[in-house]
Amino acid sequence: MLNEWLYLGIFLTIALAIPAAALFIAGLLSPKKPNPIKDSTYECGMETVGVSWVQFKVQYYIYGLVFLVFDVETVLLYPWAVAYNKVALYGVLEVILFVAILASGLLYVWRKGALEWV
Amino acid sequence: MNFIYDPVPWVINWLTQLLLGWGLPINLVNTLLYLVGAVLICLGAMLFTTMLIWAERKIGGRFQDRLGPNRVGPWGIFQSIADMLKIFTKEYINPVGIDKIPFNLAPILAVAAVLAIWAVIPFSETVFGANINVALLFIIAIGGLGEMAIILAGFGSNNKYALLGAFRAVAQLISYEVPMVIVLLIPVMFSGSMGLNEIVQAQKIPFIIYAPVACVIFFICSIAENGRAPFDLIEADSELVAGYNIEYSGLKFGMFFVADFLHAFTSAIVFTTIFLGGWQGPGVEQMPVLGGAYMLIKTLVVYFLMLAIRFTLPRFRIDQMMALNWKILTPLALVTLLVTALVDKSIPHEMTLVRIGALVIVNVLLWLLADRMITAYRKRNPIQVVTGKARPLARPEILPVVEKEAAQ
Numbered sequence: 371m372l373n374e375w376l377y378l379g380i381f382l383t384i385a386l387a388i389p390a391a392a393l394f395i396a397g398l399l400s401p402k403k404p405n406p407i408k409d410s411t412y413e414c415g416m417e418t419v420g421v422s423w424v425q426f427k428v429q430y431y432i433y434g435l436v437f438l439v440f441d442v443e444t445v446l447l448y449p450w451a452v453a454y455n456k457v458a459l460y461g462v463l464e465v466i467l468f469v470a471i472l473a474s475g476l477l478y479v480w481r482k483g484a485l486e487w488v
Numbered sequence: 489m490n491f492i493y494d495p496v497p498w499v500i501n502w503l504t505q506l507l508l509g510w511g512l513p514i515n516l517v518n519t520l521l522y523l524v525g526a527v528l529i530c531l532g533a534m535l536f537t538t539m540l541i542w543a544e545r546k547i548g549g550r551f552q553d554r555l556g557p558n559r560v561g562p563w564g565i566f567q568s569i570a571d572m573l574k575i576f577t578k579e580y581i582n583p584v585g586i587d588k589i590p591f592n593l594a595p596i597l598a599v600a601a602v603l604a605i606w607a608v609i610p611f612s613e614t615v616f617g618a619n620i621n622v623a624l625l626f627i628i629a630i631g632g633l634g635e636m637a638i639i640l641a642g643f644g645s646n647n648k649y650a651l652l653g654a655f656r657a658v659a660q661l662i663s664y665e666v667p668m669v670i671v672l673l674i675p676v677m678f679s680g681s682m683g684l685n686e687i688v689q690a691q692k693i694p695f696i697i698y699a700p701v702a703c704v705i706f707f708i709c710s711i712a713e714n715g716r717a718p719f720d721l722i723e724a725d726s727e728l729v730a731g732y733n734i735e736y737s738g739l740k741f742g743m744f745f746v747a748d749f750l751h752a753f754t755s756a757i758v759f760t761t762i763f764l765g766g767w768q769g770p771g772v773e774q775m776p777v778l779g780g781a782y783m784l785i786k787t788l789v790v791y792f793l794m795l796a797i798r799f800t801l802p803r804f805r806i807d808q809m810m811a812l813n814w815k816i817l818t819p820l821a822l823v824t825l826l827v828t829a830l831v832d833k834s835i836p837h838e839m840t841l842v843r844i845g846a847l848v849i850v851n852v853l854l855w856l857l858a859d860r861m862i863t864a865y866r867k868r869n870p871i872q873v874v875t876g877k878a879r880p881l882a883r884p885e886i887l888p889v890v891e892k893e894a895a896q
Contacts (some may be wrong), residue, residue, distance in 0.1 A: 374618040378607055378626075380519070381526040381617065385603035386767055389531050389743055390598045396576045396739035409584050410735060411647050417834040422648045427857075430655050440818070444669045448625065451676040454829070461675060462833045466826050476814075485814045487807035 432484045434477075443472050496615045522825035529606050529617070533750060534599075538568035540749045541816035544795060551799035557861045563835045577886045578738035583645070586735065590644030595736070595743035602751045604630045609757055610685045612767045612779030623684040624672055627758060630667070631713065634747070638722075639734050641744075645735035653731035656806065657722040661713060663813045667821040668709035674828055675762050678737045693840075698832075698847050701824050701854045703763045705817055710755040711794060712813075714748065718801040719809060756791040757783075764790070811869075814863050824854055 410416045450457070451467055479485060491498045500521060505518040542557065542565060549556025557564030582591075608623040610616035620626060635658050642654020676682055678698060679690035696703045709715070715722035724732040733744045760766060764786045768777030831850050835843045 371520075374620050376519065377526070378618045378620065379523045380522045381530070381607040382600070382604055384523075384526040384530050384598060385600040385607075387745075388527075388534060388603070389599040391594075391604075393595065393743065396578075397575050397580060398577050398737055401577075402579065404582070406584075410579055411583050411585065413647065413649060422646050422651055424648055424651075424653070426655055430659050433659050433663060435682045437666060440631075441669060444627075444666070444673070446675055446683065447670075448676065451673045452680060452682060454677040455680045459833050462635075462829050465829065469826055470823055473819070476818065476822075477744055478817065479842075485810065487810045 427488075429487060436479055436484070439475060440472070443468075492777075494614055496612075500754060508543065514765070524616070526607070526839050533603055533606055534746065536753075537750045538572055539747050540753055541571075541745075542568045544749065544752075547792070547795050549798045551796065562617075571574045572742075575739055575742045581735075581737040583647070583735050585646040587644040587646060591735075591846040592639040592644075592740070594637045594641035594644060598747040599641065599743050599750070599757055601630050601633035601637060602747050602754055604633075605758065607756050608684055609761060611783060612765060613776045615776075615780065616685060619683060619685050621681065621683045621686075624676060624682045624687075624762075628669055628672070631665065632694070634751070637747075641736070642732040645732075647735050649730075650734045653734065656730055657715065660715070660719065660721055660806075664709045664712035664719075664817075665777070665808060667705055667813065667817040669823055670818070670821040671705045671709070672762070674699045674702045677829060677832070680773065684761055686764075688761060688768060691768050693766070693844070694763060694765035699763075699851065700848075701820070701827055701851045701858070702756050702828070705821050705824070706763065707759060708817065710759060711797065712809075714752050714755060716794070717798045718750075718804050720721055720803055721806050721809060745856060752774060752794060753787070753791055756787045756794060759790050760786040773885060774866075804856060811865065815865060816858070820854070820858050822862065823857065827854065 411422075447465065447468070450461065456463075503521060503524075504517055507520065508514065513519075545567070546556040546564065557567035560566040560570050580859045582588075605627055607617045608620060608626055610619075638657045639654050640660070642651045642657075645651070675687055675695050678695060678705075679687045681687060681690075712719040722731075733741060736744065760783060766786075769778065769782035772779045772782070827850055828847065831846050832843065835844065835846055
């Protein structure tokens with residue numbers, strides 16, 4: 371089992387190293403002729419105004435929160451799914467209760483209109 | 489062990505014996521072999537991507553009644569290699585005000601997040617990478633790393649459009665992760681394990697027959713996770729300037745596209761592994777190498793289906809896409825999970841045919857439910873007709889007087 375994780379560690383290192391190496395080689399091969407106009411921030415050819423730390427719609431953050439709730443609750447279901455063949459019908463009924471709570475959260479968010487993209 | 493029947497373990501065995509014969513300790517030999525395997529798979533996948541790009545452009549051309557690449561080499565087969573050579577020699581433009589570390593880390597992370605999935609894929613019964621028991625969670629977690637790359641790219645560029653594009657992309661990707669993660673519970677339930685090897689071994693009958701609705705939901709979500717048409721709002725070039733990768737140039741820009749093409753193929757592989765039975769097929773027990781061939785054929789079919797969808801359907805609007813996810817796919821995924829669990833539990837597993845029959849009937853009912861949900865959504869949100877008036881034809885008598893005089 372430990373060997374598998376060793377392989378995974380090596381694989382992740384290699385997966386990071388190969389694109390990094392490709393970018394490095396391309397950096398050596400490519401010309402470097404910067405000038406102020408070329409290096410300016412690209413916004414459709416207009417001059418940039420202000421900083422990029424502008425306000426965004428609150429919608430993005432609400433989606434983020436809803437995602438967080440759902441993902442965490444679904445991760446809690448995974449151990450149940452692994453043990454599914456061993457639990458009795460009662461276990462399934464319990465999960466139905468669990469998912470009903472999850473779904474009522476979705477219904478609440480839906481009713482509050484947080485899922486509308488405005 | 490015979491070379492013809494199972495070449496890869498034969499080679500690994502031979503290399504192990506050779507290295508042990510040189511007097512190296514067994515741990516070092518294993519580490520070296522892991523290193524070689526990882527480099528081969530990563531490099532192979534990256535180089536395979538050039539072929540994927542060519543295939544995608546060629547097939548896409550045929551779908552849209554064009555020729556596709558046809559100049560460099562026979563059938564334009566070297567087009568991607570020419571493109572690769574060109575992009576390697578392009579200048580990196582580093583705009584003023586970028587945050588250097590996230591800006592440079594993002595393209596690397598985008599590719600690495602896709603490549604890392606290949607570490608846990610079982611290619612055949614005897615050829616697999618890490619056989620960890622949480623492989624599905626690993627795939628989901630690594631998928632989250634790709635979203636990290638996008639937000640790093642958007643933030644590091646110090647550009648309003650890039651940041652806006654990154655926000656939109658992440659909103660889409662995390663939303664579609666929810667039904668995907670819910671639906672992935674079903675194969676875990678059937679096989680009783682999160683390891684991909686066990687999931688494939690449990691699929692004497694592929695899970696697509698047990699759970700077709702779950703399978704379709706997963707397929708839709710994996711297309712959306714790729715950010716391809718009809719869900720290509722990440723790079724909606726007619727709406728955003730270009731999305732999160734606007735400030736990138738040269739190979740840094742190319743890396744995002746390598747990640748994109750590779751991700752499409754990788755999700756076809758994951759789909760094949762989880763729902764289509766991976767390397768399972770007739771005659772695999774005697775000849776494990778056949779499993780790799782079955783896997784490749786199934787993956788290519790799924791990939792072709794993805795291409796067909798990509799080149800046929802127009803783009804969703806972002807509110808429609810979000811509504812599809814949160815108001816249709818997520819409730820449907822929850823209902824599918826519960827109903828499948830309940831029906832599967834109430835029928836003993838020895839009665840295979842009854843079990844399959846019941847599950848198929850349940851899935852037909854679920855399909856009808858999905859149809860009802862979409863119809864209800866369409867009723868609540870009718871298509872707005874923006875133009876109703878017929879425009880006048882451009883005839884000489886209705887032309888403005890000035891133009892008439894100018895014509896004379």
